[in-house]
Amino acid sequence: MKLEELRKIRERAEAEMRLRTGQARVKIVVGMGTSGIAAGARQVLRAILDEVARRNLRDVIVTQTGEKGLAAKEPIVEVHEPGRVTIYGEVDEATARRIVAEHVVNGRVLEDHLVELREVPA
Amino acid sequence: MVEDLAFHLADLLENALRAGAKFVEVELAREGGTLLIRVEDDGVGMDEEQLRRASDPFFTTKPGRRIGLGLAFLRQTAEELGGHFQIQSKLGRGTRVEARLPWDHPDRPPLGDLPGTLLPILVTSPVEFRLIFRDHKNTWALDTREVKKALGSVSLSDPQVLSFLEREMREALAAFGWKEEG
Numbered sequence: 001m002k003l004e005e006l007r008k009i010r011e012r013a014e015a016e017m018r019l020r021t022g023q024a025r026v027k028i029v030v031g032m033g034t035s036g037i038a039a040g041a042r043q044v045l046r047a048i049l050d051e052v053a054r055r056n057l058r059d060v061i062v063t064q065t066g067e068k069g070l071a072a073k074e075p076i077v078e079v080h081e082p083g084r085v086t087i088y089g090e091v092d093e094a095t096a097r098r099i100v101a102e103h104v105v106n107g108r109v110l111e112d113h114l115v116e117l118r119e120v121p122a
Numbered sequence: 123m124v125e126d127l128a129f130h131l132a133d134l135l136e137n138a139l140r141a142g143a144k145f146v147e148v149e150l151a152r153e154g155g156t157l158l159i160r161v162e163d164d165g166v167g168m169d170e171e172q173l174r175r176a177s178d179p180f181f182t183t184k185p186g187r188r189i190g191l192g193l194a195f196l197r198q199t200a201e202e203l204g205g206h207f208q209i210q211s212k213l214g215r216g217t218r219v220e221a222r223l224p225w226d227h228p229d230r231p232p233l234g235d236l237p238g239t240l241l242p243i244l245v246t247s248p249v250e251f252r253l254i255f256r257d258h259k260n261t262w263a264l265d266t267r268e269v270k271k272a273l274g275s276v277s278l279s280d281p282q283v284l285s286f287l288e289r290e291m292r293e294a295l296a297a298f299g300w301k302e303e304g
Contacts, residue, residue, distance in 0.1 A: 001264055001265075013282065014275065045246060062245075062246050064243075
């Protein structure tokens with residue numbers, strides 16, 4: 001593993017972060033509990049990472065979480081932004097890519113897979 | 123459906139995550155004619171009763187338990203090919219799963235897409251991983267603790283970090299001569 005190359009990536013990324021004067025704009029969380037994985041969450045996670053990489057979205061963080069008690073709606077994807085959390089259900093690979101393209105990039109909520117839109121203190 | 127070994131490994135990783143592990147070590151090695159898969163975690167572990175039933179496909183997978191179908195499949199695969207399967211666990215200490223398969227057996231599942239299957243889990247999970255590929259000559263390791271240290275505040279799921287890790291892993295697999303379908 002060429003750790004030196006990682007340090008270069010870090011320097012570039014931190015310089016970009018300073019330009020944006022902020023932290024990650026969006027956090028995408030994929031539910032990876034047993035029922036989520038059975039419903040295809042692994043493919044969804046992979047599609048999101050791929051779409052974020054393809055668009056080189058460097059102010060987006062992608063993470064995973066366990067069971068959320070929404071098993072019937074799995075796979076679940078949450079989009080956390082300042083002021084609001086959007087929860088999508090029954091997300092497949094194509095929808096996952098649309099979440100990145102339409103919601104994360106263009107700020108448009110996908111009504112057809114929306115489970116809940118929650119206002120949170122920014 | 124024949125699951126490839128990358129999926130088996132992903133199942134074992136998810137088991138470890140559900141067991142509340144903080145650190146998971148994953149090894150894939152070629153030792154002579156043997157393919158070794160080993161996953162060790164420091165999660166909640168299992169008592170004797172759970173351990174006895176751990177690779178029973180009919181054992182329920184309630185949230186909070188660490189058992190999935192992955193173990194049953196892996197055990198079945200190992201036994202059908204005349205290999206070995208072993209699971210050791212201590213309550214509160216963690217679990218170690220080890221499978222040995224004959225590398226050249228015609229029915230041995232292919233390796234599958236290891237980077238594409240494992241990296242999404244590695245870069246998005248809060249747990250630390252050490253992933254090891256090894257043969258009789260060389261060892262390649264990815265330790266998320268080292269990577270995070272080198273990265274500072276930059277996320278592991280950052281597109282450039284992810285593509286770097288994927289490239290590194292594909293190069294390592296090519297150097298070992300391990301192919302997706304092989």
